[in-house]
Amino acid sequence: MKFSADFSLAEELDQRDPLKHFRDKFYMPLHKDGRETIYLAGNSLGLQPKTVRKYLEQELKDWEDLAVEGHTKAKNPWLKYHEFLTAQTAVITGSKEEEVVNMNSLTTNLHLLFVSFYRPEKNRRKILIESSAFPSDHYAVQSQIRFHGYDVSDTLIEIAPRDGENKVRTEDIEEFIGRKGEEIALIWIAGVNYYTGQAFDIERITKAGHEKGCIVGFDLAHAAGNLELKLHEWNTDFAVWCNYKYMNGGPGAIGGAFVHERHIRDKDLPKFLGWWGHDKATRFLMDHKYIPIPTAESWQLSNPPVFQLAALKASLDIFEEAGMQKLREKSELMTSYMEYLINEKEGENIEIITPHEKNERGCQLSLRFREGGKREFGKLIENGVICDWREPDVIRAAPVPLYNSFEDVWKFAEMLIGGG
Ligand SMILES: Cc1ncc(COP(=O)(O)O)c(C=O)c1O
Secondary structure (H helix, E strand, C coil): CCCCHHHHHHHHHHHHHHCCCHHHEEECECCCCCHHHHHHHHCCCCHHHCCCCHHHHHHHHHHHHHHHHHHHHHCCCCCHHHHHHHHHHHHHHHCCHHHECCCHHHHHHHHHHHHHHCCEEEEEEEEEEEEECCHHHHHHHHHHHHHCCHHHHEEEECCCCCCCCCCHHHHHHHHHHHHHHHHHEEEEEEECCCCEEEEHHHHHHHHHHCCCCCEEEEECCCCCCCCCCCCCCCCCEEEECCCCCCCCCCCCCCCCECCCCHHCCCCCCCCCHHHHEEHHHHHCCCCCCCCCCHHHHHCCCCCHHHHHHHHHHHHHHHHHHHHHEEEHHHHHHHHHHHHHHHHHHCCEEEEEECCCCCEEEEEECCCCCCCCCHHHHHHHCCCCEEEEEECCCCCEEECCCCCHHHHHHHHHHHHHHCCC
């Protein structure tokens, strides 16, 4: 589409937006002057669906009225509350229902799945990771390597963009795997890099890894609810994500996990066990002979945290109504519009380090300031824009198709360039 920097285009795009009414389903934080903020931080914490309270109140009421009997007699019986989210989670991630489960938190799930999927052997023990992966991933991976008795210095391999570039090229990842794959036990990459906003080609990286006998897993913190994922079709071995960003599950929301069906019934996979991974029909016989549930649920340890799941369910119902394909269409348009406005109105002091290609990014644009970035960020906050600052010189801004408007994007660009 051909853009213009005129405000009338923002208005027109909003009028034409088939998803515009979804904004009303969320609470938009207010600025100190009482106006709605321009909220571009859904890549960090998604907004609260207005329906969350109702979903939580249902469970509070059942707890009040039924106490322990709520496990089986609540309107949504608590023993299987996580199951009410499975089908929608499978749709969001492009998975089969048996391949996904909502449990724990992202880093906890990373460790649990590394127990199963990081199985170093003498000549194949390395882990390949992006050099700028999220710190929690680095810490977790380092600790996994040490836990297996290896040295991080010669076991962890980091892949980085070429000098002077911001994205890691897929062909460089493929070339590296082709050359060193036999030494690599596990490839661990983000679906979308938290800093640059680069979306990685999950299918190609997985294929390259499999050709060399590596296991390939993904951190989808910034991809779930942002990109159209096809984890099953892409043959992904395993993945984890959090649900508080694009998924709007609330602060510290329950995490999600995917295990490809070909691994689910593999009895040889090492696994840390808990009673919620045990066969549902015999769980309460309380014997000590573990029988795994034949789905990704067998990685569960504990009984489901109903309030966290209820909050996430409110958001999943909204996603179902909107549809991931339509959300992605709007997202591509909004982010391209934001990119256009920033380039059009200025350019000199700001470098967009997120890839330009649509299939290499999600909602987020990361803006690198040549100078004065923190000052500009301070001005934005002062003027009611909520985005975030990442050291040393980047503002991240994510127009989210569920609740942002083209007007939000226009106003953001105007303040960014005009200085508010
Ligand atoms: C890419 C990525 N990985 C991991 C994490 C850590 O998530 P958690 O605190 O839910 O374990 C985050 C948190 O923002 C993240 O962005």
